[in-house]
Amino acid sequence: MSYKKETLEAKTSKELKRMCTHRLGLPGMWKKTKDEVIDAIMAKYANAPGKKSRRAAAAAVKEDAPIPLGSIAGTFRSSITKPDAPFGFKTSTTVQVTCGANTGKFPVSGRKVSEVGEFLREVLNVSKLSTGIVNGKAVDGDYIIKDGDVVEFLKPAGRKG
Amino acid sequence: MDIAIIGLGGIGSILCGRLGKFLNYSRELRTVNVALVDGDEYEDKNYERQEFSAIGNKAKSKSIDLKMKYPNLNVTAHEVFVNENTAADIIKEGSVVLLCVDNHKTRKIVSNYCKQLQNVTLISGGNDFIDGNVQIYVRKCGEDLTPDLCSYHPEIANPDDKLPEEMSCEELANSSPQLYFANLGAATLMCWAFYSFVVTGNPPMVGEAYISDAYFDITTMSVIASARVVK
Numbered sequence: 141m142s143y144k145k146e147t148l149e150a151k152t153s154k155e156l157k158r159m160c161t162h163r164l165g166l167p168g169m170w171k172k173t174k175d176e177v178i179d180a181i182m183a184k185y186a187n188a189p190g191k192k193s194r195r196a197a198a199a200a201v202k203e204d205a206p207i208p209l210g211s212i213a214g215t216f217r218s219s220i221t222k223p224d225a226p227f228g229f230k231t232s233t234t235v236q237v238t239c240g241a242n243t244g245k246f247p248v249s250g251r252k253v254s255e256v257g258e259f260l261r262e263v264l265n266v267s268k269l270s271t272g273i274v275n276g277k278a279v280d281g282d283y284i285i286k287d288g289d290v291v292e293f294l295k296p297a298g299r300k301g
Numbered sequence: 302m303d304i305a306i307i308g309l310g311g312i313g314s315i316l317c318g319r320l321g322k323f324l325n326y327s328r329e330l331r332t333v334n335v336a337l338v339d340g341d342e343y344e345d346k347n348y349e350r351q352e353f354s355a356i357g358n359k360a361k362s363k364s365i366d367l368k369m370k371y372p373n374l375n376v377t378a379h380e381v382f383v384n385e386n387t388a389a390d391i392i393k394e395g396s397v398v399l400l401c402v403d404n405h406k407t408r409k410i411v412s413n414y415c416k417q418l419q420n421v422t423l424i425s426g427g428n429d430f431i432d433g434n435v436q437i438y439v440r441k442c443g444e445d446l447t448p449d450l451c452s453y454h455p456e457i458a459n460p461d462d463k464l465p466e467e468m469s470c471e472e473l474a475n476s477s478p479q480l481y482f483a484n485l486g487a488a489t490l491m492c493w494a495f496y497s498f499v500v501t502g503n504p505p506m507v508g509e510a511y512i513s514d515a516y517f518d519i520t521t522m523s524v525i526a527s528a529r530v531v532k
Contacts, residue, residue, distance in 0.1 A: 238525055238527065240432060240434070240516040240518065240525070241432060241516040241517050241518035241521060241523040241524060241525045242518065242521065242523070242525075243523075243525055271453070271455075273453070273527075273529065276510065276527075276528055276529045276530040277529075277530045278453065278532075292527055294453055294454070295434070295516060296454065296456045297405070297408070297425075297427050297434050297436065297450075297454050297456060297457055298426075298427030298428040298429050298432065298433035298434050298483075298487065299403065299404065299405060299427055299429065299456075299462070300311070300403045300427060300428055300429060300476070300477065300479050300483075301308050301310055301311060301312040301313065301401045301402050301403040301426060301427055301428065301484070301487070
């Protein structure tokens with residue numbers, strides 16, 4: 141289903157609001173202005189694909205057929221970090237962070253390395269001058285940690301022997 | 302194969318006993334040459350943490366111990382400290398160096414010397430009171446497979462300590478306290494790295510990457526290995 145702005149503008153405000161409630165699954169439009177309603181419809185349906193013939197739809201399904209599950213490789217780690225959050229927002233990806241022999245998984249994706257070092261200073265015993273290493277390479281404090289990164293804060297080598 | 306054990310204090314004295322036993326009963330490795338290197342002396346106070354049977358030069362004393370216990374081994378004693386002048390006499394092309402010294406300045410000298418060789422394996426251990434680490438630096442055909450000791454460790458690249466021969470008697474006597482179990486932990490990790498190298502000819506691996514550092518902590522009973530990229 142897709143809509144053009146001109147088509148929507150040709151309709152009355154009442155028609156649009158009724159359409160939203162009964163056909164488009166867009167509740168809460170009765171107190172909005174006509175322009176706001178049109179914007180909401182466009183936001184939801186402007187880029188939606190149009191109707192396809194059965195044959196075209198079948199061909200598209202074949203092309204977009206998912207890779208069999210058995211061939212997927214890789215790891216994904218997540219844990220419930222926001223138990224009070226609304227449904228669908230309860231989990232966030234955690235990142236493995238290590239300093240010396242201390243390690244843990246923390247929800248630090250999207251944070252700067254320097255912030256994380258400060259944040260985990262006491263938990264992992266991170267020294268103030270410790271360099272950040274991401275995926276085996278030394279990085280600046282401004283590096284933004286991404287999902288799947290392995291972060292290490294360098295612990296100085298033991299001196300005695 | 303030439304093996305050099307440099308530093309025969311807390312870590313080294315434990316390590317050479319364990320390694321000696323392994324080599325002595327190994328069919329393939331019993332013919333290796335083991336060089337024990339230390340210019341320091343065992344004293345009564347060292348009995349608390351260090352394993353030896355006679356007072357005197359550490360290299361000489363331990364070589365006598367090893368020869369008595371493990372007659373198959375070919376052991377030589379070098380009664381010197383390693384520095385820029387002596388490194389070449391001790392570390393040969395293709396050597397496996399087990400570095401158990403108590404200062405970063407010697408670690409830097411040995412690492413830099415190894416960097417000039419085509420093939421060498423350097424396993425360095427160090428500890429503080431309750432934790433420590435092992436670094437594994439391997440060069441093959443003139444290329445680093447793992448980072449040298451200085452690459453990720455500015456405290457080794459720019460050492461603020463002294464070589465043993467530069468230290469006064471007072472400085473030597475005032476060394477910070479150590480725990481036998483920390484020495485034992487470092488020696489054990491070095492043995493693991495050595496075994497892995499002997500079996501595969503390469504550093505130990507995690508996934509597809511070579512392990513260059515491993516840390517241990519006695520209080521949390523944890524060991525963590527990390528693979529770092531050669532710079």
